[in-house]
Amino acid sequence: MMTRTAIETAPAPRAPSADDATRVAVSTVIFSLRREPGAERPTVVLPLVTRTRDPFEGMWALPGGWLDASESLDAAASRTLQETTGLAPSYLEQLYAFGEVDRSPTRVVSIVYWALIRPDEVDAVAAPENTAWFEAESCTELAFDHTQIVQYALWRLRNKAGYSRIAHGLLADEFTLAELREVYESILRRRLDPANFRRQAEASGTLIPTDRFRTGSHRPARLYRYDRDLELADRGPLTTSH
Amino acid sequence: MMTRTAIETAPAPRAPSADDATRVAVSTVIFSLRREPGAERPTVVLPLVTRTRDPFEGMWALPGGWLDASESLDAAASRTLQETTGLAPSYLEQLYAFGEVDRSPTRVVSIVYWALIRPDEVDAVAAPENTAWFEAESCTELAFDHTQIVQYALWRLRNKAGYSRIAHGLLADEFTLAELREVYESILRRRLDPANFRRQAEASGTLIPTDRFRTGSHRPARLYRYDRDLELADRGPLTTSH
DNA sequence: CCAAAAGTGTTATTAATACACCCATGA
DNA sequence: TCATGGGTGTATTAATAACACTTTTGG
Incomplete structure (x- = not known):
């Protein structure tokens, strides 16, 4: 591939002595x-x-x-x-x-x-x-x-x-969008608009809607699953091709 | 500050033995x-x-x-x-x-x-x-x-x-916007629109215009200086307050 | 004058934000 | 039915991108 550039003396890497107590x-x-x-x-x-x-x-x-x-x-x-x-x-x-x-x-x-x-x-x-x-x-x-x-x-x-999509690390497999939003709100310490959050989450393409619902005190919320195939980037240099 | 949670046995950290040749x-x-x-x-x-x-x-x-x-x-x-x-x-x-x-x-x-x-x-x-x-x-x-x-x-x-603004690490103190743009183009391996690049660079607030110009074969280009007071984030955890 | 790069203006597209509003359920 | 969170629509703003155009120099 390349061209040689310059010539001088290379310092030999020093081997660690026995008292290198690092x-x-x-x-x-x-x-x-x-x-x-x-x-x-x-x-x-x-x-x-x-x-x-x-x-x-x-x-x-x-x-x-x-x-x-x-x-x-x-x-x-x-x-x-x-x-x-x-x-x-x-x-x-x-x-x-x-x-x-x-x-x-x-x-x-x-x-x-x-x-x-x-x-x-x-x-x-x-x-x-x-x-x-x-x-x-x-x-x-x-x-x-x-x-x-x-x-x-x-x-x-x-x-x-x-x-990134790390917030999923703090949730169970299935979760409502409100639960996902709450995780982000907890991390970022600020309120997020439910409507806009929903759209962003859906647009991300990493959420798989299930046909199950979280039934609670009010209108049931759809449960989603995280698409782990589309894995988060930067879990270290050796895992994925950068 | 906090509440204790659970009780069991803590593993004592193992001291490295002499043959731990790491x-x-x-x-x-x-x-x-x-x-x-x-x-x-x-x-x-x-x-x-x-x-x-x-x-x-x-x-x-x-x-x-x-x-x-x-x-x-x-x-x-x-x-x-x-x-x-x-x-x-x-x-x-x-x-x-x-x-x-x-x-x-x-x-x-x-x-x-x-x-x-x-x-x-x-x-x-x-x-x-x-x-x-x-x-x-x-x-x-x-x-x-x-x-x-x-x-x-x-x-x-x-x-x-x-x-980030790292590209400045590849430039001298004073540089034209075209030179700065070329650095980014080299790193990113794609052409950048000169007009839009100029605007973004100026809007970043990290460039100090000098009154000197790079005189060449064509219209002289203004030389800029990088404002190192507004230093880049993430030069490591110990440098700045995160 | 001409080529070429410096620099400006304008518009289209897209993403982020704010917020009004309807929907479905348990009580 | 009503309170409440689930969910949709829409308008405003900001950031990005595309590209036409004017300016200034050396030759």
Whole structure:
């Protein structure tokens, strides 16, 4: 294909010595929704774990663990999520690799993922000890740089909700348009016009109407299904052809 | 802040044993533009390095190196770029962390960055030995998973060109609107309407008109400067408040 | 004067938004 | 029947795109 350009000396990549104590951790920001008593719509919540050992002992931190030598990053994130919530994620995507030198007393590079799980799953499953759910918005003073990480993940969630179909990760297989809209309203923290939302949703081509209805206190609402064949873009570079 | 939810047993994070030979590397996809003899517009090019040792010896690979214990990921990427091109990047952003188990004979997690440098800098600087520039489009059969990585970076470049102002990373301080348009045309591989492009560019509010002109064979074109105070979003989670 | 790129104006099409209104059901 | 959310229609606005046209320079 190409033309050679210039000649000089190439620095040989330095092999890591034994005292290169850089370790790789994987953490996951697990988002879900929870209906708060007074609030007009659900809020974004996530599980945190209390640290039981030295760096930042007693503080809340993202669930995670060391990367096992025999597992991929994705697998490590899934495992983390499984251990923390007992669930498989309905959505899982790499967020960012954090590697500031002073982010931990020892040198740790953290590959952070973010995931979505459905609210009904949260209610149904017993979480391990030392785990509690917090409002993402008001997560502050976490261990390490996890406060920043959570806020960045939250920003990405909101950003992505604008152009992607991730909201389905927070819903069951069948849902009404009002339920879908409520998810977006919860993420974006603002009201959306039901009429316009309906049209946009229908125009997206990703919704399959069923012939079932959600019967409630008023006019029954049609149930839709998400067309998972038309999968969301950017679940990572290796999944689809870009 | 929040309410506790459930109780069970928390798995203690496993400390990495001595045989956890997972090493962290940092690689960088360095994009620039080059005007090809026949082509109607410049093409996206990037520098590759020939591997001089065992895994994939003799094949072309992304420039990179091991993460030093005392440098941040960003710093490692900058250093890589400096060693390969002798330049500081006009744009540098983390792309993705690659960590499949079998992507290398030994276990290596690669934090990959992508960067932009200006074409005139490419011409001016002598690249080290074993380094050559290739068309990004036709980069195939690289070492490791670098082929996929390059294509993903290219996808991200094109994607980001649609909503961001990165194109300025490929231009000098002062430029005409035609030059700016050509950068976008090169990245997106399609013609853009000069009239509409002008209006969009002016409406963006990121261009500062100077009173200087590029005098050429025809009517002089006004030179603009990029307003770097209004910086691009998403240069990473730690830079700005999201 | 002419070629060619700089720069302006005008219109058509499409997408986003606001909001009035009808429909169907449980109570 | 009435309150309420489900669902439709429509008008206004903004963004995008297509393209005709005028301006200014070097040769």
